[in-house]
């Protein structure tokens with residue numbers, strides 16, 4: 001794909017043509033504010049666990065819509081019914097934001113905004129049936145996207161459209177069933193008929209201390225070049241300790257249904273820990289997934305990489 005035009009080739013051409021001039025304006029990469037992203041995690045957690053069917057869930061839904069709108073993102077809700085963990089017909093909502101609706105070249109940015117109703121991997125038996133805060137598993141990806149929306153507001157994208165889809169009911173599954181319900185719904189009922197994008201990036205667990213991000217096998221197979229370009233760019237930015245060009249195995253996450261049902265290449269930026277049961281961090285689906293595990297440097301690395309990817313696409 002044309003993705004290889006981005007990054008290093010671009011930079012070298014401009015340096016070669018005139019080293020005395022400041023960098024071309026179209027290659028300006030804005031900063032990413034990790035403190036704001038951190039606050040957006042705190043604010044989501046302040047509602048309590050964001051489990052579909054609860055008051056906290058509705059309150060957080062409205063908070064997210066208002067936040068996106070405050071950054072000039074035209075936002076809509078997509079309602080659907082979810083069945084999970086012995087609950088039926090629970091009102092659930094994908095939150096969809098559109099930037100530059102008329103731009104033909106588009107990038108999709110996604111995360112899930114619900115948090116898990118149970119802590120089935122927690123060591124404390126009494127706490128296994130209680131919902132988790134999901135500081136990393138849910139809130140971190142959403143927070144990075146909110147801060148990116150604020151960056152796009154300050155430094156408008158001229159040649160690129162962005163679609164933000166915050167999926168609901170991603171994290172209420174059990175065994176191999178009922179995961180990614182919002183993504184399953186949106187990819188079969190897109191907000192715009194025939195929706196497509198050049199590619200998409202899913203951010204899931206992007207805020208933990210010591211996070212490492214590897215190639216998700218299905219997504220890598222779908223578009224190797226896209227993955228290698230992004231991981232190479234991360235290395236060039238000095239983020240090689242975070243972005244490790246290794247396979248992590250296959251992960252069922254929202255991105256899978258976007259590839260399968262819409263044919264859009266996706267990248268799943270997700271914290272994996274090799275050798276751990278299930279391949280995720282120790283806090284995964286436990287009550288340890290709270291603010292204590294969030295690290296501003298990780299948010300900064302992921303956010304700044306996203307700024308680099310997106311403003312290079314815009315140039």
Ligand SMILES: [Zn+2]
Pocket residue numbers: 116137171285
């Ligand atoms: Zn999860």
